[in-house]
Amino acid sequence: MIQNVWLIPAFPLAAFLANALFGRRWLRRWTGPLASAAIAASAIIAIGIFLEVRGGIERTTVPLYTFMSVGDFRVNVSALVDPLSSTMLLVVTVISFLIHVYAIGYMAHDRGFWRFFSWFPLFVFAMLVLVLADNYLVMFVGWEGVGLCSYLLIGFWFERPEPAGAAKKAFVMNRIGDWGFTIGMITTFLVFGSMNFSDVFERVAKDPPAQGVLSLICLAFFLGATGKSAQLPLHSWLPDAMEGPTPVSALIHAATMVTAGVYLVARSTPLYEAAGPVLASVGWVGALTAIFAATIALVQFDIKRVMAYSTVSQLGYMFLALGVGAPIAAMFHLATHAFFKALLFLGSGSVIHGVGDVQDMRRMGGLRSKMPLTYWTMVIAGGALAALPPLAGFWSKDEILGSAFKGGYPILWAVGVFTGGLTAFYITRAIWLTFHGQPRDHHLFEHAHESPRVMTWPLVALAAGSALVGFIGFPPDHGFIHAFLAPAVETGHGPAVEPGTDWTAFLTLAAISTAVGVTGILFGLSMYARSRPDPAAVARAAGPYYDVLVNKYYVDELYDRRFVDVAKAFAGAAWAFDIHIIDGLVNRLGWIIKLGGGGLRRAQTGIVGNYALSIVAGLLVVMVVYGGYATGWLRR
Amino acid sequence: MSVPLGAFVAVSAVLFFIGAAGVLVRRNAVVILMCVELMLNASNLALVAFSRRAGQLGAGNPLDQRGSVFVVFVFVIAAAEVAVGLAIILAAYRNRPTVNVDELHEMKG
Numbered sequence: 249m250i251q252n253v254w255l256i257p258a259f260p261l262a263a264f265l266a267n268a269l270f271g272r273r274w275l276r277r278w279t280g281p282l283a284s285a286a287i288a289a290s291a292i293i294a295i296g297i298f299l300e301v302r303g304g305i306e307r308t309t310v311p312l313y314t315f316m317s318v319g320d321f322r323v324n325v326s327a328l329v330d331p332l333s334s335t336m337l338l339v340v341t342v343i344s345f346l347i348h349v350y351a352i353g354y355m356a357h358d359r360g361f362w363r364f365f366s367w368f369p370l371f372v373f374a375m376l377v378l379v380l381a382d383n384y385l386v387m388f389v390g391w392e393g394v395g396l397c398s399y400l401l402i403g404f405w406f407e408r409p410e411p412a413g414a415a416k417k418a419f420v421m422n423r424i425g426d427w428g429f430t431i432g433m434i435t436t437f438l439v440f441g442s443m444n445f446s447d448v449f450e451r452v453a454k455d456p457p458a459q460g461v462l463s464l465i466c467l468a469f470f471l472g473a474t475g476k477s478a479q480l481p482l483h484s485w486l487p488d489a490m491e492g493p494t495p496v497s498a499l500i501h502a503a504t505m506v507t508a509g510v511y512l513v514a515r516s517t518p519l520y521e522a523a524g525p526v527l528a529s530v531g532w533v534g535a536l537t538a539i540f541a542a543t544i545a546l547v548q549f550d551i552k553r554v555m556a557y558s559t560v561s562q563l564g565y566m567f568l569a570l571g572v573g574a575p576i577a578a579m580f581h582l583a584t585h586a587f588f589k590a591l592l593f594l595g596s597g598s599v600i601h602g603v604g605d606v607q608d609m610r611r612m613g614g615l616r617s618k619m620p621l622t623y624w625t626m627v628i629a630g631g632a633l634a635a636l637p638p639l640a641g642f643w644s645k646d647e648i649l650g651s652a653f654k655g656g657y658p659i660l661w662a663v664g665v666f667t668g669g670l671t672a673f674y675i676t677r678a679i680w681l682t683f684h685g686q687p688r689d690h691h692l693f694e695h696a697h698e699s700p701r702v703m704t705w706p707l708v709a710l711a712a713g714s715a716l717v718g719f720i721g722f723p724p725d726h727g728f729i730h731a732f733l734a735p736a737v738e739t740g741h742g743p744a745v746e747p748g749t750d751w752t753a754f755l756t757l758a759a760i761s762t763a764v765g766v767t768g769i770l771f772g773l774s775m776y777a778r779s780r781p782d783p784a785a786v787a788r789a790a791g792p793y794y795d796v797l798v799n800k801y802y803v804d805e806l807y808d809r810r811f812v813d814v815a816k817a818f819a820g821a822a823w824a825f826d827i828h829i830i831d832g833l834v835n836r837l838g839w840i841i842k843l844g845g846g847g848l849r850r851a852q853t854g855i856v857g858n859y860a861l862s863i864v865a866g867l868l869v870v871m872v873v874y875g876g877y878a879t880g881w882l883r884r
Numbered sequence: 885m886s887v888p889l890g891a892f893v894a895v896s897a898v899l900f901f902i903g904a905a906g907v908l909v910r911r912n913a914v915v916i917l918m919c920v921e922l923m924l925n926a927s928n929l930a931l932v933a934f935s936r937r938a939g940q941l942g943a944g945n946p947l948d949q950r951g952s953v954f955v956v957f958v959f960v961i962a963a964a965e966v967a968v969g970l971a972i973i974l975a976a977y978r979n980r981p982t983v984n985v986d987e988l989h990e991m992k993g
Contacts, residue, residue, distance in 0.1 A: 854992030856985040860916075
């Protein structure tokens with residue numbers, strides 16, 4: 249089985265080729281089922297590989313072919329199968345499969361159906377390449393592929409200016425991160441002479457290079473991760489990515505793309521642990537992003553935008569976990585988050601689909617009776633996001649907070665707990681505004697309907713996942729996932745794991761964070777169900793602070809003024825230089841030649857007599873000159 | 885009685901300029917071609933005369949008239965020129981029924 253791991257990315261690639269080449273003319277409606285079937289096949293193999301790895305394989309490299317070979321420098325394309333990658337494979341393929349099925353229903357009426365189902369499996373393919381890579385260079389190939397596909401899919405409705413702009417923004421911000429990745433990759437090669445994970449990690453363990461160099465590598469890779477995983481300060485592309493179709497958002501937020509940064513840092517754990525202080529900065533960036541994005545999510549009215557900031561916030565938690573030296577907790581949260589965030593997005597998509605492409609929650613309300621299945625699955629996902637026991641989010645988030653507390657980062661822990669309260673509040677608000685209360689737009693309400701089965705069944709499957717996946721982390725710190733991932737990320741440098749679960753500590757910490765979460769929910773309910781305090785009054789009382797949140801801390805405006813405008817001015821200057829100096833020179837030259845040609849044109853009269861006359865005249869001149877020389881008349 | 889060289893050259897020059905004048909002033913393409921022939925033959929006459937004179941002055945064999953070989957070349961060139969020239973005139977005539985060179989000015993710049 250493990251030798252056939254290459255089939256996992258091969259299926260989506262084949263689906264992409266088939267749909268891109270034959271989708272428009274021949275496959276048409278069949279592109280969706282075809283892509284879904286391909287991902288299903290990948291998922292089945294991924295499950296098989298996962299089971300096999302669980303059976304006791306720590307690390308296997310399956311060589312495929314040599315990518316490049318220059319002197320001593322060789323890059324092989326090989327699939328690296330270890331607990332970390334097999335977990336990611338499982339999450340990516342299963343979630344992607346459900347989203348593909350859902351998209352068949354969601355995109356059914358779109359003209360670009362075949363185009364959508366060409367890019368969709370390609371996206372999954374790129375992510376699988378990234379996950380399976382056994383060296384940084386091949387990982388970078390997948391990394392860039394993911395960036396390209398996100399560009400194509402965010403700008404799927406490129407006829408409208410907003411998606412086109414959002415796609416550009418996503419691409420450019422990712423390029424900044426990619427620059428960091430490239431720097432990290434090159435430095436790694438210069439320092440270690442190899443880009444293979446196993447070689448690099450072995451060297452780090454045996455004779456680590458200077459602390460400064462190591463920090464540089466780690467920071468550069470972290471810059472790449474902030475770009476891909478939408479952390480401060482490169483977070484602002486992700487909320488804008490909402491302009492794409494909802495299944496695309498679900499795929500970006502849950503399965504592919506944003507988890508890549510977390511995976512990169514988790515994969516590079518040995519590097520980060522050797523680099524020391526840099527690791528803490530990862531945690532701080534994560535915590536800051538978590539609280540920053542959660543506060544923005546409090547006041548947004550676009551249902552997808554709330555979810556988007558929620559993703560940024562949850563990714564912050566994952567980096568917090570990585571920063572406090574708990575990569576297992578980060579991967580655990582990545583897996584559970586994939587389920588409930590995919591579900592939240594698909595649920596939002598179901599609502600948007602049901603009410604006819606409206607995303608503003610102020611126009612919804614009371615939809616619970618119209619779409620019960622969507623409602624109940626959304627409630628489960630919301631509960632998981634708010635970390636209510638025993639749903640999935642509870643186990644993973646508490647593990648992160650517990651690791652932060654036990655790892656000696658009480659401030660990060662406090663930030664995490666407080667953000668948990670904010671999270672519970674905004675998700676309560678979103679669900680209440682959408683599904684409860686009186687319908688605020690009667691026309692919309694009358695026409696609202698539950699989505700077709702092809703869309704609701706993935707919701708049910710994801711809801712089951714959101715409820716149950718947490719138990720792979722039970723009992724805390726010593727669950728299945730810990731035993732499974734430990735060999736892949738343990739380096740011996742991290743905080744020692746005490747034997748047996750410390751139930752007192754766990755229950756205390758869980759009680760605190762659950763209490764904060766429940767407080768958030770209750771406050772949300774009293775505010776939006778009872779109007780005590782009235783949301784509008786609160787907004788008015790908060791005044792300028794509220795405006796800052798609504799405008800997302802003016803980050804976009806700041807970037808526009810500081811970077812975009814400067815870049816535009818520079819581009820304008822370069823353009824002027826090109827037009828006036830470079831083109832000007834060439835044009836001036838052409839103008840001179842044209843003038844000369846215009847003058848000579850008059851000589852071409854087309855009358856034979858004139859030509860004959862000029863020949864005779866020339867002859868006479870030659871004769872006179874020759875005669876002059878011969879007689880000495882012209883000689884001095 | 886021997887004719888002096890100057891007489892040959894004079895006749896040649898006269899013929900040449902008659903031909904040149906014809907080329908310049910006439911409009912009929914066929915006549916222009918005939919005038920070109922006249923110029924060519926004027927130069928032939930000069931060549932023959934100079935060749936004979938060189939033989940008489942001569943170093944070496946008095947019957948050596950190698951210069952006259954040029955005349956044969958000129959004949960060949962003239963024949964080819966007439967063939968091509970007439971073909972062009974014929975083609976131009978088919979395109980547009982005239983042999984007046986002033987009316988054939990499609991190549992005007």
